[in-house]
Amino acid sequence: MNIALIGYGKMGRIIEKIASERGHTVALIIDENNRHEIIADDFSDIDVAIDFSTPHGALQNINLCFEADTPMVVGTTGWYSHLAEIEEKCKAGNKSLLYGSNFSIGVNVFFHINKLLAKAMSPYKQYDVQVEEIHHTHKLDSPSGTAITIAEGILEHNDDKDEWVNNLVGEGDEIIPKKNQLLIESHRIEEVPGTHTVLYSSEVDQIEFKHTAHSRAGFALGAVIAAEWLQGKKGFYAVTDMFDFG
Numbered sequence: 470m471n472i473a474l475i476g477y478g479k480m481g482r483i484i485e486k487i488a489s490e491r492g493h494t495v496a497l498i499i500d501e502n503n504r505h506e507i508i509a510d511d512f513s514d515i516d517v518a519i520d521f522s523t524p525h526g527a528l529q530n531i532n533l534c535f536e537a538d539t540p541m542v543v544g545t546t547g548w549y550s551h552l553a554e555i556e557e558k559c560k561a562g563n564k565s566l567l568y569g570s571n572f573s574i575g576v577n578v579f580f581h582i583n584k585l586l587a588k589a590m591s592p593y594k595q596y597d598v599q600v601e602e603i604h605h606t607h608k609l610d611s612p613s614g615t616a617i618t619i620a621e622g623i624l625e626h627n628d629d630k631d632e633w634v635n636n637l638v639g640e641g642d643e644i645i646p647k648k649n650q651l652l653i654e655s656h657r658i659e660e661v662p663g664t665h666t667v668l669y670s671s672e673v674d675q676i677e678f679k680h681t682a683h684s685r686a687g688f689a690l691g692a693v694i695a696a697e698w699l700q701g702k703k704g705f706y707a708v709t710d711m712f713d714f715g
C-alpha cells in the first residue's frame with residue numbers, strides 16, 4: 470500500500486517503521502508544518518491515510534480525506550463529540566473511514582472482557598465501579614479515548630449509572646461522582662505509554678482488571694493492520710469491527 474501519514478509525532482514515526490517492515494510505502498507525510506500546503510490532488514496515488522495528529526487536526530484531516538476520496542484510519546482521540554456527524558458524512562458520501570481509541574490487540578480483547586465483566590457484575594449492587602487511566606504528561610486529552618470506550622462498555626450493562634465523569638488528578642476541583650455517574654480518574658505521569666484499570670470495590674473485597682502497554686508498538690502495529698483491513702471496503706467502521714471474539 471501507498472500510505473499517507475497524517476501527524477508525524479510519537480505515533481506517526483513508529484507507524485512509518487512498522488509499515489515499511491510490512492512492505493508498505495509511506496508516500497506522503499503531513500504534519501502541522503506542511504498541512505496548509507496539502508490539497509486533495511496530493512492523495513492521487515495514496516491507498517490509505519493514517520491519522521495520529523491532534524483532536525482539532527483530525528477533524529480537518531478527515532474532511533480533507535473525504536474530499537480526496539481516500540480511505541482513512543483515524544487513531545487520534547479527543548474528537549468523539551463529532552462522531553455522529555462524521556459517521557453521517559462518511560455514509561452519505563460513500564467514503565471509507567475506520568476509527569479506534571486503541572488499536573492494540575490486547576486492549577481490544579480487554580474491551581471485550583470488560584463488557585462481559587460488567588454484565589457479570591450487574592446483579593451485585595454492593596460493588597461500585599470506577600475506571601482509572603495513566604498516561605504520559607504530553608497527552609492533550611482527558612480522559613483517554615480508551616477509558617471512554619471502557620466506560621461506555623460498562624454503562625451498557627450497569628443499570629445504576631448512565632454517564633461518566635472525569636477527574637484529571639492534580640488539575641482543578643475534584644468532582645465527587647453521583648450514584649448515576651461512573652468516575653474515570655486520569656493521572657499524568659512522566660512517560661507512561663498507557664495503563665487502564667477497571668475496579669469493582671465492595672466493603673469486603675476488590676476486583677482489578679488491568680491493561681498495561683509496555684510501549685507504543687502495539688498501537689502502531691494495530692493501526693497498520695487496520696489500514697490493510699480497510700482496503701477495498703466502503704463505509705464507517707470502528708476498530709472493534711476487525712475482531713471476532715465469538
Ligand SMILES: NC(=O)C1=CN([C@@H]2O[C@H](COP(=O)(O)OP(=O)(O)OC[C@H]3O[C@@H](n4cnc5c(N)ncnc54)[C@H](OP(=O)(O)O)[C@@H]3O)[C@@H](O)[C@H]2O)C=CC1
Pocket residue numbers: 475476477478479480481499500501502504521522523524525526527529530543544545546547569570571572573610685688
Ligand atoms: N488509537 C490508538 O491506538 C492511539 C491513539 N493515540 C492518539 O493519537 C494522537 C497522537 O498521538 P502522538 O503521536 O502521541 O502525539 P504527538 O504529539 O507525538 O504527535 C502528533 C503530531 O501531529 C502533528 N499535528 C498537529 N496538528 C496537525 C494537523 N492539523 N495535521 C496533521 N498533523 C498535525 C503534530 O505536529 P507538531 O508537533 O508540529 O504540532 C505532531 O507531530 C493522540 O490523539 C493520541 O491520543 C496515541 C496512541 C495510540
Ligand SMILES: O=C(O)C1=N[C@H](C(=O)O)C[C@H](O)C1
Pocket residue numbers: 546570571604608609612613614615616662663664688
Ligand atoms: O495519547 C496516547 O498516548 C494514547 N492515546 C490513546 C487514548 O487516548 O486512549 C491510546 C493509548 O492509550 C495511548
